[in-house]
Structure formats: structure tokens, C-alpha cells
Amino acid sequence: MSTIDVRVERKIVEADGIVSLELRAAGEAALPALAAGAHIDIHLPNGLVRPYSLCNAPGDSGRYVIAVLRDPDSRGGSVAIHETVQAGDVLSISMPKNNFPLVAARRSILIGGGIGITPLLSMAQTLHASGEPFELHYCARSESRTAFREQLLGSPFSGNVRFYFDDRGDGIDMTQVLGTPMQETHLYVCGPAGFIEFVRASAERLGWAHGNVHFEFFAAPEITGEQVNAAFEVEIASKSIRLTVPEDRSVADVLQDNGIDIPVSCSQGVCGTCLTRVLSGTPEHRDLYLTDEEKALNDQFLPCCSRAVSRVLVLDL
Ligand code: FES
CATH class of the missing domain: 2.40.30.10 (Translation factors)
Structure with missing residues (x-):
């Protein structure tokens, strides 16, 4: 790489x-x-x-x-x-990679939670430079935890920016912000997992089309207490070898320990860098990268975080 x-x-x-x-x-x-x-x-x-x-x-x-x-x-x-x-x-x-690009739209709504403002800051500057209508909604815990606030207030598009601070009880009104969905309007959201889920659920409730809602997780949600890790095996198709994945190691770790290099970046199932084809067996998807439809096919998985339902997963490596 x-x-x-x-x-x-x-x-x-x-x-x-x-x-x-x-x-x-x-x-x-x-x-x-x-x-x-x-x-x-x-x-x-x-x-x-x-x-x-x-x-x-x-x-x-x-x-x-x-x-x-x-x-x-x-x-x-x-x-x-x-x-x-x-x-x-x-x-x-x-090199820069982009899993969260702007698409052509008549209007863009950007909603950032905390540090999730970072890609949206770049988007706001891009949309302003090209003269495209947009609004930026920035939710933070408090004013003192609001990065780039001065920059945004001093920007030529400050009139397009609205801040919301938790410590003032100033929550974002999703019904007001998302209003009536329009085919030519696209929504971009970035922040912690819970925040993204809140915005996505609100958009769905208000009738937004899935294709108009774009999101990027900043970090994967915590594994819940119900998700118990069990050991399983992975078979490396090109080498006809089987490796045991213990309950406390990821598939990516085990591959690396055995000299099988796969690209890994976020290690949290967010970026998609480690995407690997599955030839047989059933993965237990724990990532935020694949869509529900892609997960249902069970022909690829993210070995940095996902595990297996079946006793063996055969990997196209
Ligand atoms: S390394 Fe990012 S999804 Fe696996």
C-alpha cells in the first residue's frame, strides 16, 4: 500500500x-x-x-x-x-480515500455530532465555493467542546450554520430540520454511532429515501453484552490451511499472526478496508460498512471485527 x-x-x-x-x-x-x-x-x-x-x-x-x-x-x-x-x-x-462523497443535489443538509463535524466542514466549504445551497447543523455537548466554532462563525457561509448545545438543552428538532423530504435534497450525517442512528431513524420516519441519506460513522458502536465471542476456524482457500480464531482474537489478528497480510485501517468495521470474500460458511456481521442487503448475501465480511456463525469460514485469500 x-x-x-x-x-x-x-x-x-x-x-x-x-x-x-x-x-x-x-x-x-x-x-x-x-x-x-x-x-x-x-x-x-x-x-x-x-x-x-x-x-x-x-x-x-x-x-x-x-x-x-x-x-x-x-x-x-x-x-x-x-x-x-x-x-x-x-x-x-x-492516499486520501472517499467513502462519503458529495453527490449532485439541488440542496444539501449536513448534520454533524461532535467530532463528526470534520468531513462536513470540508463539504460546507465545497458547497459554498460552488454556490450550491446547503445548511450545516452542528450538535455538540457544549460551546467549549465545539471545534472550529470560530472558523464557522467567521466564514462567509456563517448564515447557513446552526449550533445546538446539549448543556443548554438546545436539542435539534429533526422534524423541523428534515421537514418534507424532496427528491433532489441529500442529507449527510457524521458523528458517534448513536447520533447517526438517531438522525437516520428520524429521516426514515419522515419518509426520506435511503439513497438520499449518506452517513459516515466515526467509531463503531460498542459490542453489546449479548454478543458473546466463540472460537471458530477460518480456512485459507489458496493454501488449504485452517486457522483457529480464539474468542479473544479477531480474524484479522489471526491472519496477521500467521503471515497472511490483509489491509486493515480502522479495525472497527467502519471503513471497509479489510473487506474479504467468503467462499463458504456464514459470517456473523458486526460491521457498520456493509448494507443489510450485502450482509444477507454472506459472500463477504469484515475480518477486523466480524466473526462466524458457522464452525468454519472459507476465505478467498
Ligand atoms: S479495517 Fe476498517 S472495516 Fe476492517
């Missing part, structure tokens, strides 16, 4: 528990152009690889900006960025 070396030009505290990093090419090569909704995978000094949305304007060439919330439940990604990474450090990143 090709990577680019970037230097951390600036690290800025954007809000309580949120820092931004401005990344610039460390070598001669220019950074590839970005499109709104894109993310990069950052290879962190502790060996973890984590995806972060780009939040600068696409025309803002020569730099990438990401923002990271310090998550106390983090498995090491956000903590490493908050505590270890400093201005001047050189990091490896992937």
Missing part, C-alpha cells in the same frame, strides 16, 4: 479534548488533491493505523487538516495523537 510522508506543521487545541493537525508533504512530492468527505489513514508512532477525515477545503492545496477527539475509551489512536505526536514529527499517511 503506497504511503506519503508528511510533516506535522501545526498542532492546535481546537476545543476541550480536540486537537487539529496540519500536515504538509515532508518530501518534494505535492499532496494529492482531496475531495470533500475524504479521509486518510495515519500510521501512528505506536504502530496503530487510524482513519481521520480531512476537514480543510478541497481547494486548500498543499496541506491536509485533521481533528482528533481524545477518547478515554480509545484503543490507542486518539491518545497517541494527543500525547505523543508533536509539531515537526514526520508521519506516514495513506
Whole structure:
């Protein structure tokens, strides 16, 4: 997988528990152009690889900006960025990837929850630059935890932005915001899993077409207490070998332990990087990437988080 070396030009505290990093090419090569909704995978000094949305304007060439919330439940990604990474450090990143692109629309509604503002910030700047109608609804716990608030208030599209703060009891009224769905209006939502589910359920209740609702999870929901891990086996079709996946390891971990490299990025079933074909057996899908229809086919799964219902899964590896 090709990577680019970037230097951390600036690290800025954007809000309580949120820092931004401005990344610039460390070598001669220019950074590839970005499109709104894109993310990069950052290879962190502790060996973890984590995806972060780009939040600068696409025309803002020569730099990438990401923002990271310090998550106390983090498995090491956000903590490493908050505590270890400093201005001047050189990091490896992937090429930008985009699972959350803008589509042609007469009007766009952007709804961000907390740190989920990052891809929407890039989208808002893109839509403003192209003169397309949009509104941005930004929900946060409090003003002090609202990254990029000053930037948004000072932007030429500040009139399109509305803030909602939990600590003021100022909740978003989904019926008012989503109103009557129109075929040419598209909705984009990003934030924690519960927030996305709330917006998606509201859109469904109000009659929005699935194809007009676009979302990107920031992190997978917690595994519930009802989901008990059991050991199972994976068979590697090209090698005719079987490997045991213990209850406390993921398929991706077991593959890696045995020298079978598959690309992994988020490790949470969110980004789709590790998507692998299943030749036989039944996966237990635990990801947020595949649609319900795709999951029902049981011919592919996300080995970073999903497991098996059947005793054996045969993988097209
Ligand atoms: S690595 Fe992101 S879905 Fe598996």
C-alpha cells in the first residue's frame, strides 16, 4: 500500500479534548488533491493505523487538516495523537480515500455530532465555493467542546450554520430540520454511532429515501453484552490451511499472526478496508460498512471485527 510522508506543521487545541493537525508533504512530492468527505489513514508512532477525515477545503492545496477527539475509551489512536505526536514529527499517511462523497443535489443538509463535524466542514466549504445551497447543523455537548466554532462563525457561509448545545438543552428538532423530504435534497450525517442512528431513524420516519441519506460513522458502536465471542476456524482457500480464531482474537489478528497480510485501517468495521470474500460458511456481521442487503448475501465480511456463525469460514485469500 503506497504511503506519503508528511510533516506535522501545526498542532492546535481546537476545543476541550480536540486537537487539529496540519500536515504538509515532508518530501518534494505535492499532496494529492482531496475531495470533500475524504479521509486518510495515519500510521501512528505506536504502530496503530487510524482513519481521520480531512476537514480543510478541497481547494486548500498543499496541506491536509485533521481533528482528533481524545477518547478515554480509545484503543490507542486518539491518545497517541494527543500525547505523543508533536509539531515537526514526520508521519506516514495513506492516499486520501472517499467513502462519503458529495453527490449532485439541488440542496444539501449536513448534520454533524461532535467530532463528526470534520468531513462536513470540508463539504460546507465545497458547497459554498460552488454556490450550491446547503445548511450545516452542528450538535455538540457544549460551546467549549465545539471545534472550529470560530472558523464557522467567521466564514462567509456563517448564515447557513446552526449550533445546538446539549448543556443548554438546545436539542435539534429533526422534524423541523428534515421537514418534507424532496427528491433532489441529500442529507449527510457524521458523528458517534448513536447520533447517526438517531438522525437516520428520524429521516426514515419522515419518509426520506435511503439513497438520499449518506452517513459516515466515526467509531463503531460498542459490542453489546449479548454478543458473546466463540472460537471458530477460518480456512485459507489458496493454501488449504485452517486457522483457529480464539474468542479473544479477531480474524484479522489471526491472519496477521500467521503471515497472511490483509489491509486493515480502522479495525472497527467502519471503513471497509479489510473487506474479504467468503467462499463458504456464514459470517456473523458486526460491521457498520456493509448494507443489510450485502450482509444477507454472506459472500463477504469484515475480518477486523466480524466473526462466524458457522464452525468454519472459507476465505478467498
Ligand atoms: S479495517 Fe476498517 S472495516 Fe476492517
